Amino acid sequence: xxPLRRDTLSPPGGAGLHNARRLAGFILCAALLAGASSRVxxxxxxxxxxxxxxxxxxxxxxGFTGNYDAGGTPGNNASVNKDSVSVAAxxxxxxxAQAMTTDSTVGASSYDxxxxxxxxxxxxxxxxxxxxxxxxxxxxxxxxxxxALLDAAGNALSFARISWTTGxxxxxxxxxxxxxxxxxxxxxxxxxxxxxxxxxxxxSCWSFSYSNTTLPAAGTYTGRVLYTLSAP
Amino acid sequence: xxxxxxxxLLVMLVAAVPAAAKTTVIDDSGTLPYDGPLTLHWQQLAPxxxxxxxxxxxxxxxxxxxxxxxxxxxxxxxxxLPAQQPGPMSASWSTQGRLLxxxxxxxxxxxxxxxxxxxxFVEDVLQLTLLVDGTQLRQLYHVNFKxxxxxx
Numbered sequence: 001x002x003p004l005r006r007d008t009l010s011p012p013g014g015a016g017l018h019n020a021r022r023l024a025g026f027i028l029c030a031a032l033l034a035g036a037s038s039r040v041x042x043x044x045x046x047x048x049x050x051x052x053x054x055x056x057x058x059x060x061x062x063g064f065t066g067n068y069d070a071g072g073t074p075g076n077n078a079s080v081n082k083d084s085v086s087v088a089a090x091x092x093x094x095x096x097a098q099a100m101t102t103d104s105t106v107g108a109s110s111y112d113x114x115x116x117x118x119x120x121x122x123x124x125x126x127x128x129x130x131x132x133x134x135x136x137x138x139x140x141x142x143x144x145x146x147x148a149l150l151d152a153a154g155n156a157l158s159f160a161r162i163s164w165t166t167g168x169x170x171x172x173x174x175x176x177x178x179x180x181x182x183x184x185x186x187x188x189x190x191x192x193x194x195x196x197x198x199x200x201x202x203x204s205c206w207s208f209s210y211s212n213t214t215l216p217a218a219g220t221y222t223g224r225v226l227y228t229l230s231a232p
Numbered sequence: 233x234x235x236x237x238x239x240x241l242l243v244m245l246v247a248a249v250p251a252a253a254k255t256t257v258i259d260d261s262g263t264l265p266y267d268g269p270l271t272l273h274w275q276q277l278a279p280x281x282x283x284x285x286x287x288x289x290x291x292x293x294x295x296x297x298x299x300x301x302x303x304x305x306x307x308x309x310x311x312x313l314p315a316q317q318p319g320p321m322s323a324s325w326s327t328q329g330r331l332l333x334x335x336x337x338x339x340x341x342x343x344x345x346x347x348x349x350x351x352x353f354v355e356d357v358l359q360l361t362l363l364v365d366g367t368q369l370r371q372l373y374h375v376n377f378k379x380x381x382x383x384x
Contacts, residue, residue, distance in 0.1 A: 042378035043263040045270045045291060045362060047318075047369065054274070130274060132287070132369035199285055199367065 054130035057141060057229035060104035060123055067113045068201070074110075080224070083123060083208045093215040100162075100208040109203055116168045117205035125180050126203030129196045129231055138195040141180065144226040147188035151219030159185040159223060161211045168205040180204035185225070196229065253382040258309065260379050262296030262353070267374060270362055287366040293358045295331065297379055300352035306384040309345035309354070313338045314376055318368040321375070323360060330356035341380060 056074045058064070060081030066072025081104040091098070101120035109116040110126055117124045129139045148156035163184040167173050179202035180194030196202040272287040297309065309331070313323050315338045324335035327344075331354070336342040345354065362375065 042257070042376050043260055043265075043293065043295075044267045044374040044376050045293075045360070046267055046372060046374050047270050047272055047289070047362065047364065048372045132366045199283060 057127035122205035149221035149223035259298035310341040315339035
């Protein structure tokens with residue numbers, strides 16, 4: 001390899017030293033050179049673990065463009081999905097649990113597009129937690145649950161009447177240990193409904209049901225549960 | 233006469249064996265930035281099978297090597313990435329032509345120049361990309377590089 005251009009010769013300490021860091025580096029290097037025949041100068045690059053943490057949570061319709069394994073990227077989606085059931089008048093309070101259905105159209109995993117959940121019977125929940133820490137830590141997904149569902153007349157129906165089972169299609173869906181296990185809403189609390197291991201993708205399909213063990217006043221009862229994924 | 237012949241043969245043998253190249257760390261204190269911050273990004277934004285936990289970042293480094301001690305002599309310049317915290321990593325770089333582009337993993341070195349040293353300083357701008365295992369990052373690290381000269 002031959003030199004392609006003429007290098008600029010600028011004496012140490014002259015105009016070539018543009019800032020204090022460079023000057024400090026030169027002084028340090030010069031001091032080291034003064035007492036040693038072998039030179040020990042070396043530039044460094046600083047890397048820090050703080051910035052690259054990432055979290056993503058999808059309950060129902062999500063914000064993905066494409067799938068992860070096809071180079072898709074996560075984004076925001078403001079949709080709020082609804083799970084509901086209409087109980088026939090003759091069946092109200094008979095103790096037979098009533099299966100609820102979702103208005104979410106998402107049955108495919110955002111991970112790879114696999115038909116993981118069966119809509120409208122199941123609601124997809126999935127996400128990931130990206131962190132630079134090593135180990136087997138995890139972050140929790142919580143549900144902020146109001147005390148009750150209300151109708152237009154102000155009648156209340158406890159959120160504790162709603163439960164869910166968990167699962168999914170395929171090998172990961174049929175395992176007993178789901179990242180988002182079965183449960184029952186704890187009315188008026190913030191409860192943990194699942195966990196996501198660090199640097200892993202987690203997903204489950206929830207099937208909600210109404211216990212139908214009480215005789216509430218006739219009406220349409222609504223309430224909203226907020227799911228949150230937070231990382232330290 | 234016999235002794236003279238043996239001595240001559242010995243001299244010839246010694247002359248035929250190349251002397252081991254002397255390696256010296258080059259003064260690169262004129263390099264900017266000398267401790268530059270590198271912003272890292274996940275290679276795989278979301279973890280999917282197989283999980284790739286590597287992170288990478290690129291930084292422009294204006295390299296300025298003080299090679300006056302080797303002026304008008306031939307030598308080889310290497311970029312060295314010593315083995316260090318936070319563990320195994322690799323670097324790759326492009327240049328503006330004065331030095332050679334290349335790549336290397338930690339604990340190794342790569343040739344960036346070979347030939348006659350004609351100027352007291354060798355300068356180039358490297359687009360340096362570092363690839364590290366994101367799960368090994370626990371604190372701020374100052375990843376050390378250095379340049380070495382092997383004299384011919």
